[in-house]
Amino acid sequence: xxxxxxxxxxxxxxxxxxxxxxxxxxxxxxxxxxxxxxxxxxxxxxxxxxxxxxxxxxxxxxxxxxxxxxxxxxxxxxxxxxxxxxxxxxxxxxxxxxxxxxxxxxxxxxxxxxxxxxxxxxxxxxxxxxxxxxxxxxxxxxxxxxxxxxxxxxxxxxxxxxxxxxxxxxxxxxxxxxxxxxxxxxxxxxxxxxxxxxxxxxxxxxxxxxxxxxxxxxxxxxxxxxxxxxxxxxxxxxxxxxxxxxxxxxxxxxxxxxxxxxxxxxxxxxxxxxxxxxxxxxxxxxxxxxxxxxxxxxxxxxxxxxxxxxxxxxxxxxxxxxxxxxxxxxxxxxxxxxxxxxxxxxxxxxxxxxxxxxxxxxxxxxxxxxxxxxxxxxxxxxxxxxxxxxxxxxxxxxxxxxxxxxxxxxxxxxxxxxxxxxxxxxxxxxxxxxxxxxxxxxxxxxxxxxxxxxxxxxxxxxxxxxxxxxxxxxxxxxxxxxxxxxxxxxxxxxxxxxxxxxxxxxxxxxxxxxxxxxxxxxxxxxxxxxxxxxxxxxxxxxxxxxxxxxxxxxxxxxxxxxxxxxxxxxxxxxxxxxxxxxxxxxxxxxxxxxxxxxxxxxxxxx
Amino acid sequence: xxxxxxxxxxxxxxxxxxxxxxxxxxxxxxxxxxxxxxxxxxxxxxxxxxxxxxxxxxxxxxxxxxxxxxxxxxxxxxxxxxxxxxxxxxxxxxxxxxxxxxxxxxxxxxxxxxxxxxxxxxxxxxxxxxxxxxxxxxxxxxxxxxxxxxxxxxxxxxxxxxxxxxxxxxxxxxxxxxxxxxxxxxxxxxxxxxxxxxxxxxxxxxxxxxxxxxxxxxxxxxxxxxxxxxxxxxxxxxxxxxxxxxxxxxxxxxxxxxxxxxxxxxxxxxxxxxxxxxxxxxxxxx
Numbered sequence: 001x002x003x004x005x006x007x008x009x010x011x012x013x014x015x016x017x018x019x020x021x022x023x024x025x026x027x028x029x030x031x032x033x034x035x036x037x038x039x040x041x042x043x044x045x046x047x048x049x050x051x052x053x054x055x056x057x058x059x060x061x062x063x064x065x066x067x068x069x070x071x072x073x074x075x076x077x078x079x080x081x082x083x084x085x086x087x088x089x090x091x092x093x094x095x096x097x098x099x100x101x102x103x104x105x106x107x108x109x110x111x112x113x114x115x116x117x118x119x120x121x122x123x124x125x126x127x128x129x130x131x132x133x134x135x136x137x138x139x140x141x142x143x144x145x146x147x148x149x150x151x152x153x154x155x156x157x158x159x160x161x162x163x164x165x166x167x168x169x170x171x172x173x174x175x176x177x178x179x180x181x182x183x184x185x186x187x188x189x190x191x192x193x194x195x196x197x198x199x200x201x202x203x204x205x206x207x208x209x210x211x212x213x214x215x216x217x218x219x220x221x222x223x224x225x226x227x228x229x230x231x232x233x234x235x236x237x238x239x240x241x242x243x244x245x246x247x248x249x250x251x252x253x254x255x256x257x258x259x260x261x262x263x264x265x266x267x268x269x270x271x272x273x274x275x276x277x278x279x280x281x282x283x284x285x286x287x288x289x290x291x292x293x294x295x296x297x298x299x300x301x302x303x304x305x306x307x308x309x310x311x312x313x314x315x316x317x318x319x320x321x322x323x324x325x326x327x328x329x330x331x332x333x334x335x336x337x338x339x340x341x342x343x344x345x346x347x348x349x350x351x352x353x354x355x356x357x358x359x360x361x362x363x364x365x366x367x368x369x370x371x372x373x374x375x376x377x378x379x380x381x382x383x384x385x386x387x388x389x390x391x392x393x394x395x396x397x398x399x400x401x402x403x404x405x406x407x408x409x410x411x412x413x414x415x416x417x418x419x420x421x422x423x424x425x426x427x428x429x430x431x432x433x434x435x436x437x438x439x440x441x442x443x444x445x446x447x448x449x450x451x452x453x454x455x456x457x458x459x460x461x462x463x464x465x466x467x468x469x470x471x472x473x474x475x476x477x478x479x480x481x482x483x484x485x486x487x488x489x490x491x492x493x494x495x496x497x498x499x500x501x502x503x504x505x506x507x508x509x510x511x512x513x514x515x516x517x518x519x520x521x522x523x524x525x526x527x528x529x530x531x532x533x534x535x536x537x538x539x540x541x542x543x544x545x546x547x548x549x550x551x552x553x554x555x556x557x558x559x560x561x562x563x564x565x566x567x568x569x570x571x572x573x574x575x576x577x578x579x580x581x582x583x584x585x586x587x588x589x590x591x592x593x594x595x596x597x598x599x600x601x602x603x604x605x606x
Numbered sequence: 607x608x609x610x611x612x613x614x615x616x617x618x619x620x621x622x623x624x625x626x627x628x629x630x631x632x633x634x635x636x637x638x639x640x641x642x643x644x645x646x647x648x649x650x651x652x653x654x655x656x657x658x659x660x661x662x663x664x665x666x667x668x669x670x671x672x673x674x675x676x677x678x679x680x681x682x683x684x685x686x687x688x689x690x691x692x693x694x695x696x697x698x699x700x701x702x703x704x705x706x707x708x709x710x711x712x713x714x715x716x717x718x719x720x721x722x723x724x725x726x727x728x729x730x731x732x733x734x735x736x737x738x739x740x741x742x743x744x745x746x747x748x749x750x751x752x753x754x755x756x757x758x759x760x761x762x763x764x765x766x767x768x769x770x771x772x773x774x775x776x777x778x779x780x781x782x783x784x785x786x787x788x789x790x791x792x793x794x795x796x797x798x799x800x801x802x803x804x805x806x807x808x809x810x811x812x813x814x815x816x817x818x819x820x821x822x823x824x825x826x827x828x829x830x831x832x833x834x835x836x837x838x839x840x841x842x843x844x845x846x847x848x849x850x851x852x853x854x855x856x857x858x859x860x861x862x863x864x865x866x867x868x869x870x871x872x873x874x875x876x877x878x879x880x881x882x883x884x885x886x887x888x889x890x891x892x
Contacts, residue, residue, distance in 0.1 A: 134607050134608070134610075135607065137609060137626075137627070138623070138627060139609070141627075205631075205634055208630075208634075209627050209631050209634070212626075212630055213626040213627045216619060216621075217610075217611050217621070217626055243630060243633060243637075244633065244637050247634050247635070247640075247641060248641035250638055251638055251639075251641035251645065252641070254834070255645065255826075255830065262818065262819045262820060263818075263819070263820035264826035264830075266645065266649070266823065270654055270657070282820060282822050282823070284649070284654065284657050284822065284823045285649060285823055285826075286648060286649055286652050288652075289645055289648050289649065293641055296641070574607055575607030
């Protein structure tokens with residue numbers, strides 16, 4: 001390990017210079033880079049910015065929900081000025097604006113923030129390093145993938161400023177609603193949304209082909225399949241999910257685009273009446289078809305959001321408990337089972353569509369089956385902790401809190417998987433609480449853990465521990481204060497789609513079914529969300545200040561980790577490794593009895 | 607820095623990188639076209655009674671020209687053979703013959719697209735005219751000596767426009783009557799005059815429109831899948847043409863990688879053919 005450190009600034013840079021004919025300029029280095037590490041950083045920065053933007057959207061919405069009909073302080077007048085009086089008259093969020101913010105919050109968080117940060121950023125940066133590859137297998141496709149993603153993001157962002165505003169039929173864009181919300185503007189926000197999605201799907205296609213091919217072809221000598229770190233396995237399965245699940249959505253998107261632009265009726269039934277007038281279309285289409293195609297992507301997508309996160313957590317945890325992962329092989333087989341099963345559970349989002357009880361029974365069964373490998377993985381991670389000497393740093397705190405948070409998110413999903421209980425809970429705040437527990441304190445915490453963990457490798461400097469712990473404490477407290485009340489609201493029957501925060505239903509007399517308690521929770525959620533926002537300030541300060549003035553790493557392997565990503569110089573040069581990397585052992589050989597230190601790196605000769 | 611296995615096969619997988627990449631890409635393409643075919647099936651089996659097939663118009667059977675479709679199928683299959691022969695010629699170190707076969711492949715692709723656009727054009731100028739008495743006529747129309755295209759289906763625009771222009775009659779070359787299977791009814795045949803022209807008063811027309819995606823979900827499916835397939839043919843032809851001419855420089859510098867490229871391009875080309883092999887019976891014959 002110390003030897004690689006001494007190599008870091010001499011031979012590594014020499015060999016990198018030897019192959020590159022000229023130093024790339026600004027554009028070549030930062031915009032048209034084909035280096036997987038730069039592309040990873042590009043993805044990471046863009047995705048974190050979109051994450052912040054998506055958070056601001058929901059913050060404005062939460063204000064409207066807590067205080068319906070009042071002007072949003074600070075941003076209200078700005079919204080009125082930019083988006084017009086139809087959207088935010090007097091700084092009050094109108095119903096249309098609420099709907100469009102809601103749809104775009106979902107879209108941005110899923111497709112522009114979480115997937116890119118997990119798959120695009122961490123996947124790109126870490127996967128080739130962990131398998132000992134010099135780069136991704138198709139570097140130029142990798143660059144094209146980022147460019148498609150960025151363009152898709154620009155299209156999505158631009159859609160806010162079109163006449164009629166951004167898409168406002170939910171992130172699921174159910175037809176026929178999505179095709180009839182704006183009959184005045186043909187080229188409306190929904191059309192932008194569809195074009196943006198086609199770009200994002202192209203990006204993920206290029207990315208997933210690249211990842212899978214890289215993992216198959218570029219594993220270094222000795223890196224057999226069962227010596228791959230769990231993170232790589234997670235990325236591998238995720239790659240297949242993106243590769244195979246996204247095209248049906250692309251097909252559906254093209255069909256909806258035809259419905260919107262060329263007046264076809266893929267998803268429009270006969271005799272559809274809008275605003276008291278029969279819609280002049282041929283009809284004969286099927287609204288259910290959209291839902292099938294959408295959720296055929298939508299459900300594997302859920303696992304795209306969680307599997308790489310589990311991968312990050314597995315890396316951070318095994319490193320910080322100084323123990324091998326308990327049941328590495330069962331985790332690998334579980335992640336493969338999840339990947340397979342995730343393709344046959346999609347219709348559990350559709351129990352209430354009237355698709356039939358027999359179909360519902362099938363999907364209920366597969367849904368229960370998929371919880372088994374998920375529980376195996378989580379259990380293996382919990383058991384790994386047993387008897388470990390745990391280091392509590394920012395990265396490991398986030399990774400450790402992932403476990404219970406993801407546990408809550410997963411277990412609250414079971415009542416939604418049974419169609420009998422789902423009939424009551426469907427489309428209520430319970431659903432929102434459930435999947436946010438999976439994605440917000442779950443995946444997001446894994447993302448933060450990953451940032452704190454790999455930051456020293458990427459920049460050569462540590463992040464500040466005090467600010468990191470502050471960030472963690474605020475985040476975990478406020479995350480729970482935001483999402484736990486939603487379960488209560490859901491049980492009380494509060495619908496997730498009401499822009500007045502449920503005042504219509506719960507605002508009246510208690511004798512008439514009113515429930516001021518449910519409405520008060522909206523206030524609690526608003527203030528907690530603001531608190532959550534404030535808790536991110538230490539992170540933002542920490543992130544930027546540490547790039548320039550963080551504590552320098554003492555070696556190339558500051559966490560004393562075993563995987564190959566830490567056997568590179570810091571930061572890794574173009575081509576990554578000094579000499580040919582070889583994996584001599586499994587990925588998690590911590591505290592091996594008889595070994596000279598408590599960790600035996602994969603690259604260390606036995 | 608060099609990426610390993612760009613053209614040499616990796617020993618344990620037996621594959622070079624691009625081959626893994628193209629197979630993965632094709633897997634994704636199968637899901638894309640698979641979803642579109644599934645959509646076709648679902649739309650057709652769940653269509654309201656009397657809508658698909660349309661009992662009154664005997665739609666959509668017999669709407670597409672089967673002989674032309676068959677010919678186009680033969681053209682694409684030929685191109686599949688020539689692309690393999692092109693690759694085999696390189697393997698036998700015969701560059702001149704490779705180029706001949708590659709040019710033949712690209713010519714087949716362009717012929718396919720030309721024939722397809724002829725079919726498209728025919729549909730765009732083919733109309734269904736719904737009359738106020740509830741009857742419908744289908745056929746190519748002639749208005750003021752011209753054969754217009756793309757008049758929307760239920761939109762009153764076209765009829766209103768005709769009234770505004772003081773055009774009183776349009777001529778419809780009525781299609782021969784068909785049974786529900788799409789076969790022309792022989793016993794009602796009009797001998798040599800298979801397309802009797804019929805004058806229709808504009809005042810009798812309820813609505814009219816050409817055969818576009820807006821007319822019927824069948825056309826929506828037909829145009830979407832064939833257009834997407836056509837796009838694949840076009841891109842494939844461009845890539846193969848690039849290999850035949852400007853990209854052929856690589857034959858001198860790195861013949862092994864060049865042969866791999868032809869193989870990968872050929873795999874894509876076979877996939878495009880295969881989609882058509884499914885597409886032809888599904889939209890033309892069923």
